[in-house]
Amino acid sequence: MSALSELLAFQRETEALAQVMGRLGWDQETVMPRGAAEQRGEEMAALESVLHARRTDPRIGDWLAAAEAGTEAEAAQLRLIARSYDKARRVPSRLAAELARVTSVSQGKWAAARAADDLAAFLPVLSEVVALRREEAAALAEGGDLYDALLDGYEPEAQxxxxxxxxxxxxxxxxxxxxxxxxxxxxxxxxxxxxxxxxxxxxxxxxxxxxxxxxxxxxxxxxxxxxxxxxxxxxxxxxxxxxxxxxxxxxxxxxxxxxxxxxxxxxxxxxxxxxxxxxxxxxxxxxxxxxxxxxxxxxxxxxxxxxxxxxxxxxxxxxxxxxxxxxxxxxxxxxxxxxxxxxxxxxxxxxxxxxxxxxxxxxxxxxxxxxxxxxxxxxxxxxxxxxxxxxxxxxxxxxxxxxxxxxxxxxxxxxxxxxxxxxxxxxxxxxxxxxxxxxxxxxxxxxxxxxxxxxxxxxxxxxxxxxxxxxxxxxxxxxxxxxxxxxxx
CATH class of the missing domain: 1.10.1370.30 (Neurolysin; domain 3)
Known part of the structure; x- marks a missing residue:
């Protein structure tokens, strides 16, 4: 297989696993039992660790260096994979997993707090989320603006x-x-x-x-x-x-x-x-x-x-x-x-x-x-x-x-x-x-x-x-x- 073929096959498996993680999120917000929230947080953290390891796999760098695009679509894929690889390598695996765990737990606590109009019950976990996202932003920004680093994850190149x-x-x-x-x-x-x-x-x-x-x-x-x-x-x-x-x-x-x-x-x-x-x-x-x-x-x-x-x-x-x-x-x-x-x-x-x-x-x-x-x-x-x-x-x-x-x-x-x-x-x-x-x-x-x-x-x-x-x-x-x-x- 060529470097491009190997890279795209590897990426396809990563995308499939990301879809599985997304399905866990859908399940949590629709039909998951309320008592499963803490366990779901652990499950999300475990899967995020697997995904982070794949997204930072050193072979991606080797494949990117050797791959040659023959079409506009292939060139776009190489550009997007390189962008994702660069961003993922800046975020420690520990932080990625902890963000997945805490935000999963936070979602459940928010839903309960919203139903009860009890903001005080939610503020401690929100403080954890903010602290973790600021830590992630600092890793991504590398000295630049923290908010721009987070915004870039949703609207690339926006400021x-x-x-x-x-x-x-x-x-x-x-x-x-x-x-x-x-x-x-x-x-x-x-x-x-x-x-x-x-x-x-x-x-x-x-x-x-x-x-x-x-x-x-x-x-x-x-x-x-x-x-x-x-x-x-x-x-x-x-x-x-x-x-x-x-x-x-x-x-x-x-x-x-x-x-x-x-x-x-x-x-x-x-x-x-x-x-x-x-x-x-x-x-x-x-x-x-x-x-x-x-x-x-x-x-x-x-x-x-x-x-x-x-x-x-x-x-x-x-x-x-x-x-x-x-x-x-x-x-x-x-x-x-x-x-x-x-x-x-x-x-x-x-x-x-x-x-x-x-x-x-x-x-x-x-x-x-x-x-x-x-x-x-x-x-x-x-x-x-x-x-x-x-x-x-x-x-x-x-x-x-x-x-x-x-x-x-x-x-x-x-x-x-x-x-x-x-x-x-x-x-x-x-x-x-x-x-x-x-x-x-x-x-x-x-x-x-x-x-x-x-x-x-x-x-x-x-x-x-x-x-x-x-x-x-x-x-x-x-x-x-x-x-x-x-x-x-």
């Missing part, structure tokens, strides 16, 4: 200073739009009782409409909706509130966006470094464009209104136009995953600033709740009433995902660029969406972006798909036009 500048450019137009909408007559609220079984049945129907392949996936329930897996096993979760069905339905569409990306990647890339989304920002561009520009469009709401009436009977809103306004209602709510498109990025900006301060050591875990509540009141004009509506609402920090949050807003910006290009390419899109036909939009995304997996770097992936440079203007223009029309501004 916090650039993201902060992006947020500074976005904030004035978002705040101005929010202020204008606050002065307009409020949108209606969808009320009533929506039985769990019917919500889940409709979520399955919508997932299928958005191209989710149930032969290679499944929908389960979790405290915090997520997508897990790649290649031919891509699973999603949702959550159900019988008084508020839109959370379930749009969480499903969001996660199908992630899953659809993974399921559409070229089969030849499966179980390779190319066989997964290239970054979390690009991944979020897919979940956000599915959920918002497509799923919350007035055109698609017209179709969804009919399906809601079929499932639940007469609704508290009168007709598809009023339903679309209810779906896109703008309000200063506590919960990020339920936030409207106008407020969503403000939620991310809050988390971005707080986690940067935690990683830098400028904010302690014990002061985190007060900092969160003060910032939320300043940004949203509402006082946080309890921890589960504030600092305990997200799973990200409990499982150590520091540096992940800004990729949501990057995803929104990328989605804005993609949506503008898609509209130019598909002038009849609204007519199709009003019939529940998402296939043309999915086909465009699949061909232009999804099937390529990790072939290109993140920014190049978006620019290749759109044929234009990345900027925040398409997103902000879309928001102003959409909500201006819905609210009659």
């Amino acid at each position: 916090a200073a650039d993201i902060a500048a992006l947020f500074d450019r976005m904030r004035p137009r978002l705040v101005a739009l929010r202020a204008s909408l606050a002065e307009a007559p409020p949108a209606p609220v969808l009320t009533g009782h929506f039985p769990k079984a019917q919500q889940l049945a409709l979520s399955h129907e919508i997932a299928a409409a958005f191209g989710y392949d149930f032969a290679r996936g499944r929908i389960d329930e979790a405290v915090h909706p997520f997508s897990s897996g790649s290649f031919n096993d891509v699973r999603i979760t949702t959550r159900v509130d019988e008084g508020e069905p839109l959370g379930c339905l749009y969480s499903t569409i969001h996660e199908v966006g992630h899953a659809g990306y993974e399921q559409t990647i070229a089969q030849g890339y499966g179980l390779s470094v190319l066989g997964q989304g290239v970054s979390m920002g690009v991944h979020e561009s897919q979940s956000r464009i599915y959920e918002n520009q497509l799923g919350r469009s007035p055109a698609f709401c017209h179709w969804l209104y009919g399906r809601m009436v079929d499932r639940f009977g007469a609704l508290s809103v009168n007709g598809p136009e009023e339903f679309a306004r209810a779906v896109n209602r703008v309000a200063s709510g506590y919960i990020r995953t339920e936030a409207d498109e106008v407020h969503y990025n403000l939620h991310i900006m809050l988390r971005f600033d707080l986690e940067r301060a935690l990683v830098a050591g400028d904010l302690t875990v014990n002061d985190l709740e007060a900092a969160w509540n003060d910032r939320f009141l300043a940004d949203f004009g509402v006082a946080v009433d309890r921890p589960r509506n504030g600092v305990l609402q997200d799973v990200h920090w409990p499982v150590g995902l520091f540096g992940y949050f800004p990729t949501y807003s990057l995803g929104n910006v990328y989605a804005g660029c993609l949506h503008a290009a898609m509209r130019d390419a598909l002038p009849g899109l609204d007519d199709q969406l009003s019939r529940g036909d998402v296939a043309p939009a999915l086909g465009w995304l699949g061909e232009r972006l999804q099937r390529h997996g990790g072939l290109r770097k993140p920014r190049a992936t978006i620019e290749h798909a759109t044929g234009a440079e990345i900027g925040e203007e398409p997103l902000l223009d879309y928001l102003e036009a959409k909500f201006g029309a819905l609210y009659g501004l």
